[in-house]
Amino acid sequence: MDCLYPFMSEKSFEQHFHHIYLEGYKKLNGLVQATPYADFGEIHRVVHLSSSHLGDIEIFNAAADIRNHQVFFDTLVPWDFVDPDKALGRMTRRELFVQFGGLEAFKIEFLKHAKKFKGSGWLWLINRNSHLEIMSVYNNATPEVLEERIVPIFCLDMWEHSYVEDYGADVEAYVDAFWHSLNW
Amino acid sequence: SLLFFSSMQNISKTVSICRNVSTRSVSLAAKHTLPDLSYDYGELAPYIGARIMELHHSKHHQTYVNNYNAALDQIAEAQEKGDTETVAKIEGSAVRFNGGGHHNHTLFWKVLAPKKSGGGEIPESSKLVSDISSEWGSVKKFQETFNARAAGVQGSGWCWLIHNGETNKLEILTTPNQDQPKLYVKDCTPVLGIDVWEHAYYLDYENRRPDYLKNIWEVVNWKQMEEFHSSAVKE
Numbered sequence: 001m002d003c004l005y006p007f008m009s010e011k012s013f014e015q016h017f018h019h020i021y022l023e024g025y026k027k028l029n030g031l032v033q034a035t036p037y038a039d040f041g042e043i044h045r046v047v048h049l050s051s052s053h054l055g056d057i058e059i060f061n062a063a064a065d066i067r068n069h070q071v072f073f074d075t076l077v078p079w080d081f082v083d084p085d086k087a088l089g090r091m092t093r094r095e096l097f098v099q100f101g102g103l104e105a106f107k108i109e110f111l112k113h114a115k116k117f118k119g120s121g122w123l124w125l126i127n128r129n130s131h132l133e134i135m136s137v138y139n140n141a142t143p144e145v146l147e148e149r150i151v152p153i154f155c156l157d158m159w160e161h162s163y164v165e166d167y168g169a170d171v172e173a174y175v176d177a178f179w180h181s182l183n184w
Numbered sequence: 185s186l187l188f189f190s191s192m193q194n195i196s197k198t199v200s201i202c203r204n205v206s207t208r209s210v211s212l213a214a215k216h217t218l219p220d221l222s223y224d225y226g227e228l229a230p231y232i233g234a235r236i237m238e239l240h241h242s243k244h245h246q247t248y249v250n251n252y253n254a255a256l257d258q259i260a261e262a263q264e265k266g267d268t269e270t271v272a273k274i275e276g277s278a279v280r281f282n283g284g285g286h287h288n289h290t291l292f293w294k295v296l297a298p299k300k301s302g303g304g305e306i307p308e309s310s311k312l313v314s315d316i317s318s319e320w321g322s323v324k325k326f327q328e329t330f331n332a333r334a335a336g337v338q339g340s341g342w343c344w345l346i347h348n349g350e351t352n353k354l355e356i357l358t359t360p361n362q363d364q365p366k367l368y369v370k371d372c373t374p375v376l377g378i379d380v381w382e383h384a385y386y387l388d389y390e391n392r393r394p395d396y397l398k399n400i401w402e403v404v405n406w407k408q409m410e411e412f413h414s415s416a417v418k419e
Binding site: 015019020061118119120121138139140159160161164165168169170 | 239247277338360382383386387
Protein backbone atom coordinates (compact mmCIF):
# COMPACT_ATOMS: atom_id res chain seq x y z
CA MET A 1 0.00 0.00 0.00
CA ASP A 2 1.87 3.01 -1.23
CA CYS A 3 -0.70 5.75 -0.93
CA LEU A 4 1.23 7.55 1.78
CA TYR A 5 4.26 7.77 -0.46
CA PRO A 6 6.39 9.84 -0.45
CA PHE A 7 5.73 10.81 3.15
CA MET A 8 6.03 7.17 4.11
CA SER A 9 7.46 4.53 1.80
CA GLU A 10 5.64 1.27 1.29
CA LYS A 11 8.30 -0.53 3.33
CA SER A 12 8.09 1.91 6.20
CA PHE A 13 4.29 1.84 6.14
CA GLU A 14 4.26 -1.96 6.18
CA GLN A 15 6.58 -2.01 9.18
CA HIS A 16 4.95 0.85 11.04
CA PHE A 17 1.27 0.18 10.39
CA HIS A 18 1.25 -3.60 10.39
CA HIS A 19 4.15 -4.68 12.57
CA ILE A 20 3.98 -1.97 15.17
CA TYR A 21 0.50 -0.42 15.22
CA LEU A 22 -1.67 -3.44 14.45
CA GLU A 23 0.53 -5.76 16.52
CA GLY A 24 -0.09 -3.35 19.35
CA TYR A 25 -3.77 -4.31 19.33
CA LYS A 26 -2.85 -7.98 19.68
CA LYS A 27 -0.59 -7.17 22.60
CA LEU A 28 -3.26 -5.09 24.32
CA ASN A 29 -5.90 -7.78 23.79
CA GLY A 30 -3.57 -10.23 25.48
CA LEU A 31 -3.03 -7.90 28.42
CA VAL A 32 -6.69 -7.05 29.02
CA GLN A 33 -8.01 -10.58 28.75
CA ALA A 34 -10.01 -11.43 31.85
CA THR A 35 -9.93 -7.83 33.02
CA PRO A 36 -12.78 -5.27 32.94
CA TYR A 37 -10.88 -3.49 30.18
CA ALA A 38 -11.69 -6.30 27.79
CA ASP A 39 -15.26 -5.04 27.45
CA PHE A 40 -14.34 -1.46 26.69
CA GLY A 41 -15.22 -0.75 23.10
CA GLU A 42 -12.83 2.10 22.55
CA ILE A 43 -9.13 2.54 23.08
CA HIS A 44 -9.33 5.98 24.60
CA ARG A 45 -11.49 4.63 27.40
CA VAL A 46 -8.86 2.03 28.22
CA VAL A 47 -6.27 4.78 28.15
CA HIS A 48 -8.23 7.03 30.50
CA LEU A 49 -9.06 4.42 33.09
CA SER A 50 -5.66 2.72 33.16
CA SER A 51 -3.91 6.10 33.46
CA SER A 52 -5.24 6.44 36.99
CA HIS A 53 -4.34 2.95 38.19
CA LEU A 54 -0.66 2.48 38.89
CA GLY A 55 -1.01 -1.30 38.80
CA ASP A 56 -2.27 -1.09 35.22
CA ILE A 57 0.79 0.67 33.87
CA GLU A 58 1.54 -2.05 31.35
CA ILE A 59 -2.00 -1.81 30.00
CA PHE A 60 -1.75 1.98 29.93
CA ASN A 61 1.52 1.89 27.99
CA ALA A 62 0.10 -0.51 25.42
CA ALA A 63 -3.19 1.37 25.09
CA ALA A 64 -1.64 4.83 24.93
CA ASP A 65 0.80 3.64 22.30
CA ILE A 66 -2.15 2.44 20.21
CA ARG A 67 -4.08 5.64 20.85
CA ASN A 68 -1.21 7.84 19.69
CA HIS A 69 -0.73 5.69 16.59
CA GLN A 70 -4.46 5.68 15.96
CA VAL A 71 -4.67 9.47 15.85
CA PHE A 72 -1.48 9.63 13.77
CA PHE A 73 -2.62 7.21 11.07
CA ASP A 74 -6.19 8.50 11.09
CA THR A 75 -5.05 12.01 10.20
CA LEU A 76 -2.80 10.99 7.30
CA VAL A 77 -3.95 11.31 3.68
CA PRO A 78 -2.23 10.78 0.34
CA TRP A 79 0.31 13.43 -0.66
CA ASP A 80 -1.28 16.87 -1.15
CA PHE A 81 -4.72 15.34 -1.01
CA VAL A 82 -5.92 18.14 1.27
CA ASP A 83 -5.02 21.75 0.62
CA PRO A 84 -4.72 23.69 3.90
CA ASP A 85 -5.60 26.90 2.08
CA LYS A 86 -8.99 25.43 1.25
CA ALA A 87 -9.48 23.26 4.33
CA LEU A 88 -8.74 25.62 7.19
CA GLY A 89 -11.66 27.75 8.27
CA ARG A 90 -11.61 31.37 9.38
CA MET A 91 -11.60 30.61 13.07
CA THR A 92 -8.70 28.18 12.80
CA ARG A 93 -6.74 30.67 10.71
CA ARG A 94 -7.40 33.37 13.23
CA GLU A 95 -6.31 31.15 16.07
CA LEU A 96 -3.15 30.15 14.19
CA PHE A 97 -2.42 33.81 13.62
CA VAL A 98 -3.01 34.80 17.23
CA GLN A 99 -1.02 31.93 18.72
CA PHE A 100 1.81 31.59 16.22
CA GLY A 101 1.64 34.34 13.63
CA GLY A 102 -0.03 32.32 10.90
CA LEU A 103 0.16 28.88 9.31
CA GLU A 104 3.74 29.22 8.05
CA ALA A 105 4.93 30.55 11.40
CA PHE A 106 3.18 27.66 13.10
CA LYS A 107 5.04 25.18 10.88
CA ILE A 108 8.35 26.83 11.79
CA GLU A 109 7.51 26.61 15.48
CA PHE A 110 6.45 22.98 15.14
CA LEU A 111 9.74 22.18 13.41
CA LYS A 112 11.66 23.86 16.23
CA HIS A 113 9.96 21.54 18.69
CA ALA A 114 10.69 18.56 16.48
CA LYS A 115 14.39 19.40 16.28
CA LYS A 116 14.62 19.89 20.03
CA PHE A 117 12.87 16.62 20.76
CA LYS A 118 15.00 14.58 23.14
CA GLY A 119 14.11 10.91 22.93
CA SER A 120 11.08 8.90 21.79
CA GLY A 121 7.58 10.28 21.86
CA TRP A 122 4.94 12.26 20.06
CA LEU A 123 4.66 15.88 18.97
CA TRP A 124 1.10 17.12 19.26
CA LEU A 125 -1.05 20.05 18.34
CA ILE A 126 -3.63 20.32 21.09
CA ASN A 127 -6.37 22.68 22.11
CA ARG A 128 -6.11 23.68 25.75
CA ASN A 129 -8.58 26.19 27.18
CA SER A 130 -9.56 27.27 23.65
CA HIS A 131 -5.97 27.93 22.69
CA LEU A 132 -3.85 26.01 20.24
CA GLU A 133 -0.62 24.68 21.69
CA ILE A 134 2.27 22.54 20.51
CA MET A 135 3.05 19.85 23.05
CA SER A 136 5.86 17.29 23.24
CA VAL A 137 5.12 14.10 25.10
CA TYR A 138 7.61 11.35 25.68
CA ASN A 139 7.49 7.58 25.33
CA ASN A 140 3.85 6.49 25.65
CA ALA A 141 2.42 9.59 27.27
CA THR A 142 -0.67 10.97 25.56
CA PRO A 143 -2.00 14.51 26.07
CA GLU A 144 -5.66 13.79 26.71
CA VAL A 145 -4.92 12.13 30.04
CA LEU A 146 -2.74 14.94 31.26
CA GLU A 147 -5.49 17.45 31.86
CA GLU A 148 -9.26 17.52 31.64
CA ARG A 149 -9.43 20.38 29.19
CA ILE A 150 -6.98 19.16 26.60
CA VAL A 151 -8.44 18.33 23.21
CA PRO A 152 -5.94 16.53 20.98
CA ILE A 153 -5.92 17.65 17.34
CA PHE A 154 -3.11 15.89 15.51
CA CYS A 155 0.24 14.34 16.25
CA LEU A 156 3.51 13.42 14.60
CA ASP A 157 5.19 10.18 15.66
CA MET A 158 8.65 11.16 16.89
CA TRP A 159 9.72 7.61 17.68
CA GLU A 160 12.59 6.91 15.32
CA HIS A 161 10.81 3.87 13.88
CA SER A 162 8.52 6.31 12.13
CA TYR A 163 11.19 8.03 10.08
CA VAL A 164 14.58 6.32 10.21
CA GLU A 165 13.85 4.07 7.20
CA ASP A 166 12.85 6.95 4.91
CA TYR A 167 14.63 9.97 6.39
CA GLY A 168 17.60 8.64 8.37
CA ALA A 169 18.34 11.33 10.92
CA ASP A 170 16.77 14.15 8.88
CA VAL A 171 13.91 15.24 11.12
CA GLU A 172 13.45 18.44 9.14
CA ALA A 173 12.69 16.56 5.92
CA TYR A 174 10.31 14.27 7.82
CA VAL A 175 8.37 17.24 9.24
CA ASP A 176 8.33 19.03 5.86
CA ALA A 177 6.86 15.94 4.22
CA PHE A 178 4.31 15.52 7.00
CA TRP A 179 2.58 18.76 6.06
CA HIS A 180 1.84 17.26 2.64
CA SER A 181 0.20 14.20 4.15
CA LEU A 182 -1.76 15.79 6.96
CA ASN A 183 -5.52 15.88 6.74
CA TRP A 184 -5.92 19.59 7.40
CA SER B 185 27.52 34.95 7.80
CA LEU B 186 29.33 31.72 7.35
CA LEU B 187 30.93 29.72 10.11
CA PHE B 188 33.63 27.57 8.55
CA PHE B 189 35.06 24.54 10.28
CA SER B 190 38.26 23.06 9.00
CA SER B 191 39.09 19.39 8.92
CA MET B 192 37.08 17.23 11.22
CA GLN B 193 39.97 15.01 12.15
CA ASN B 194 41.73 15.08 15.49
CA ILE B 195 42.35 18.77 15.94
CA SER B 196 40.96 20.50 18.93
CA LYS B 197 40.80 24.15 17.85
CA THR B 198 38.60 25.41 15.06
CA VAL B 199 39.53 27.88 12.44
CA SER B 200 38.16 31.39 12.72
CA ILE B 201 35.34 33.11 11.01
CA CYS B 202 34.95 34.92 7.75
CA ARG B 203 34.54 38.67 7.54
CA ASN B 204 30.84 39.28 7.74
CA VAL B 205 30.25 37.80 11.14
CA SER B 206 28.19 39.94 13.45
CA THR B 207 28.90 41.54 16.77
CA ARG B 208 30.24 38.92 19.07
CA SER B 209 33.92 38.12 19.27
CA VAL B 210 34.47 34.49 18.66
CA SER B 211 37.27 32.93 20.57
CA LEU B 212 35.99 29.46 20.12
CA ALA B 213 37.41 27.15 22.70
CA ALA B 214 38.40 23.58 21.99
CA LYS B 215 35.64 21.96 19.98
CA HIS B 216 34.44 18.41 20.07
CA THR B 217 34.81 16.42 16.90
CA LEU B 218 33.38 13.20 15.56
CA PRO B 219 35.86 10.41 16.36
CA ASP B 220 36.97 8.09 13.59
CA LEU B 221 35.98 4.45 13.81
CA SER B 222 38.78 1.90 13.87
CA TYR B 223 36.80 -0.28 11.45
CA ASP B 224 34.74 0.23 8.29
CA TYR B 225 30.98 0.67 8.35
CA GLY B 226 30.43 -2.77 6.88
CA GLU B 227 32.71 -4.70 9.20
CA LEU B 228 30.18 -5.38 11.96
CA ALA B 229 27.73 -7.00 9.54
CA PRO B 230 25.58 -8.99 9.68
CA TYR B 231 25.11 -8.24 13.39
CA ILE B 232 24.95 -4.51 12.75
CA GLY B 233 24.62 -3.61 9.07
CA ALA B 234 26.60 -1.01 7.15
CA ARG B 235 23.55 1.17 6.55
CA ILE B 236 22.94 1.49 10.28
CA MET B 237 26.61 2.09 11.03
CA GLU B 238 26.92 4.86 8.47
CA LEU B 239 23.71 6.57 9.58
CA HIS B 240 24.50 6.11 13.24
CA HIS B 241 28.07 7.45 13.04
CA SER B 242 28.01 10.05 10.26
CA LYS B 243 24.53 11.44 10.92
CA HIS B 244 23.29 10.74 14.43
CA HIS B 245 26.59 11.04 16.28
CA GLN B 246 27.66 13.99 14.10
CA THR B 247 24.43 15.80 15.02
CA TYR B 248 25.16 15.34 18.72
CA VAL B 249 28.66 16.76 18.17
CA ASN B 250 27.31 19.77 16.26
CA ASN B 251 24.59 20.51 18.80
CA TYR B 252 27.00 19.98 21.70
CA ASN B 253 29.42 22.52 20.26
CA ALA B 254 26.59 24.96 19.62
CA ALA B 255 25.38 24.57 23.21
CA LEU B 256 28.89 25.20 24.54
CA ASP B 257 29.07 28.35 22.42
CA GLN B 258 25.79 29.52 23.89
CA ILE B 259 27.12 28.83 27.37
CA ALA B 260 30.27 30.85 26.66
CA GLU B 261 28.12 33.75 25.49
CA ALA B 262 25.88 33.56 28.53
CA GLN B 263 28.89 33.36 30.83
CA GLU B 264 30.30 36.51 29.27
CA LYS B 265 27.09 38.27 30.19
CA GLY B 266 27.08 36.77 33.67
CA ASP B 267 23.79 35.05 32.89
CA THR B 268 24.12 32.08 35.22
CA GLU B 269 20.47 31.11 34.84
CA THR B 270 20.83 30.52 31.12
CA VAL B 271 24.09 28.65 31.68
CA ALA B 272 22.37 26.29 34.10
CA LYS B 273 19.43 25.84 31.73
CA ILE B 274 21.65 24.90 28.79
CA GLU B 275 23.80 22.61 30.91
CA GLY B 276 20.76 20.83 32.27
CA SER B 277 19.20 20.31 28.87
CA ALA B 278 21.20 20.74 25.66
CA VAL B 279 24.56 19.78 27.15
CA ARG B 280 23.11 16.88 29.12
CA PHE B 281 21.51 15.57 25.93
CA ASN B 282 24.02 16.37 23.21
CA GLY B 283 27.17 16.12 25.32
CA GLY B 284 25.83 12.86 26.67
CA GLY B 285 25.08 11.71 23.13
CA HIS B 286 28.60 12.53 22.01
CA HIS B 287 30.36 10.84 24.95
CA ASN B 288 28.07 7.81 24.96
CA HIS B 289 28.56 7.13 21.28
CA THR B 290 32.31 7.70 21.50
CA LEU B 291 32.47 4.89 24.03
CA PHE B 292 30.03 2.75 22.04
CA TRP B 293 32.25 2.67 18.93
CA LYS B 294 35.15 1.55 21.09
CA VAL B 295 33.30 -1.35 22.72
CA LEU B 296 32.43 -2.80 19.32
CA ALA B 297 34.90 -4.60 17.06
CA PRO B 298 34.76 -6.70 13.91
CA LYS B 299 35.11 -10.44 14.39
CA LYS B 300 38.54 -10.35 12.75
CA SER B 301 39.72 -7.95 15.47
CA GLY B 302 38.42 -10.06 18.31
CA GLY B 303 34.81 -8.91 18.35
CA GLY B 304 32.71 -11.33 20.37
CA GLU B 305 35.73 -13.20 21.72
CA ILE B 306 35.44 -13.71 25.45
CA PRO B 307 38.92 -14.09 26.94
CA GLU B 308 39.52 -17.40 28.69
CA SER B 309 40.91 -15.88 31.81
CA SER B 310 40.67 -12.24 32.73
CA LYS B 311 39.99 -10.07 35.73
CA LEU B 312 36.81 -8.79 34.08
CA VAL B 313 35.50 -12.27 33.32
CA SER B 314 36.22 -13.48 36.83
CA ASP B 315 34.58 -10.39 38.37
CA ILE B 316 31.53 -10.88 36.11
CA SER B 317 31.33 -14.53 37.13
CA SER B 318 31.56 -13.62 40.82
CA GLU B 319 28.74 -11.16 40.45
CA TRP B 320 26.35 -13.04 38.15
CA GLY B 321 27.49 -16.66 38.33
CA SER B 322 28.74 -16.84 34.75
CA VAL B 323 29.25 -14.67 31.67
CA LYS B 324 26.17 -16.27 30.10
CA LYS B 325 23.97 -15.38 33.09
CA PHE B 326 25.39 -11.87 33.05
CA GLN B 327 24.55 -11.49 29.34
CA GLU B 328 21.01 -12.75 29.91
CA THR B 329 20.49 -10.33 32.79
CA PHE B 330 22.04 -7.47 30.82
CA ASN B 331 19.88 -8.18 27.78
CA ALA B 332 16.71 -8.38 29.86
CA ARG B 333 17.47 -4.99 31.40
CA ALA B 334 18.33 -3.52 28.00
CA ALA B 335 15.15 -4.88 26.44
CA GLY B 336 13.16 -3.31 29.25
CA VAL B 337 14.30 0.25 28.62
CA GLN B 338 11.18 2.28 27.81
CA GLY B 339 11.66 4.40 24.70
CA SER B 340 15.21 5.59 24.12
CA GLY B 341 18.24 4.96 26.29
CA TRP B 342 21.28 2.87 27.06
CA CYS B 343 22.19 -0.21 29.04
CA TRP B 344 25.53 -0.17 30.83
CA LEU B 345 27.95 -2.37 32.63
CA ILE B 346 29.67 -0.03 35.05
CA HIS B 347 32.31 -0.35 37.71
CA ASN B 348 31.01 1.35 40.83
CA GLY B 349 33.98 3.12 42.44
CA GLU B 350 32.36 3.26 45.84
CA THR B 351 31.56 -0.42 46.15
CA ASN B 352 34.38 -1.58 43.85
CA LYS B 353 31.85 -3.84 42.15
CA LEU B 354 30.35 -4.28 38.71
CA GLU B 355 26.75 -3.25 38.17
CA ILE B 356 24.21 -3.16 35.35
CA LEU B 357 22.56 0.21 34.92
CA THR B 358 20.12 1.62 32.38
CA THR B 359 19.85 5.31 31.58
CA PRO B 360 17.18 7.20 29.62
CA ASN B 361 17.80 9.18 26.45
CA GLN B 362 21.46 10.30 26.41
CA ASP B 363 22.05 10.38 30.14
CA GLN B 364 25.51 9.22 31.10
CA PRO B 365 25.91 6.74 33.96
CA LYS B 366 27.80 9.28 36.09
CA LEU B 367 24.55 11.23 36.49
CA TYR B 368 23.22 8.32 38.53
CA VAL B 369 26.35 6.76 40.07
CA LYS B 370 28.74 9.55 40.88
CA ASP B 371 31.93 7.49 41.04
CA CYS B 372 31.68 5.04 38.18
CA THR B 373 33.57 3.84 35.13
CA PRO B 374 31.54 2.57 32.19
CA VAL B 375 32.91 -0.77 31.03
CA LEU B 376 30.27 -1.45 28.37
CA GLY B 377 27.45 0.63 26.93
CA ILE B 378 24.84 -0.62 24.47
CA ASP B 379 22.66 1.85 22.58
CA VAL B 380 18.98 0.85 22.60
CA TRP B 381 17.63 3.88 20.74
CA GLU B 382 15.68 2.66 17.72
CA HIS B 383 18.20 4.22 15.33
CA ALA B 384 20.74 1.70 16.65
CA TYR B 385 18.85 -1.33 15.37
CA TYR B 386 15.54 -0.61 13.61
CA LEU B 387 16.80 -0.76 10.01
CA ASP B 388 18.06 -4.32 10.60
CA TYR B 389 15.76 -5.60 13.32
CA GLU B 390 12.61 -3.41 13.16
CA ASN B 391 11.21 -3.34 16.67
CA ARG B 392 12.74 -6.69 17.65
CA ARG B 393 15.13 -5.25 20.18
CA PRO B 394 15.79 -8.60 21.89
CA ASP B 395 17.15 -10.01 18.59
CA TYR B 396 19.50 -7.03 18.27
CA LEU B 397 20.69 -7.57 21.82
CA LYS B 398 21.29 -11.27 21.24
CA ASN B 399 23.37 -10.56 18.14
CA ILE B 400 25.38 -7.57 19.29
CA TRP B 401 27.42 -9.76 21.63
CA GLU B 402 29.04 -11.22 18.47
CA VAL B 403 30.84 -7.90 17.98
CA VAL B 404 31.43 -6.76 21.54
CA ASN B 405 35.05 -5.79 22.13
CA TRP B 406 36.05 -7.64 25.29
CA LYS B 407 39.64 -6.38 25.07
CA GLN B 408 38.45 -2.79 25.34
CA MET B 409 36.07 -3.69 28.15
CA GLU B 410 39.00 -5.29 30.00
CA GLU B 411 41.00 -2.07 29.66
CA PHE B 412 38.16 0.06 31.01
CA HIS B 413 37.65 -2.35 33.88
CA SER B 414 41.28 -2.68 34.91
CA SER B 415 41.72 1.10 34.95
CA ALA B 416 38.90 1.33 37.47
CA VAL B 417 39.39 -1.63 39.78
CA LYS B 418 40.87 -0.95 43.18
CA GLU B 419 43.02 -3.78 44.46
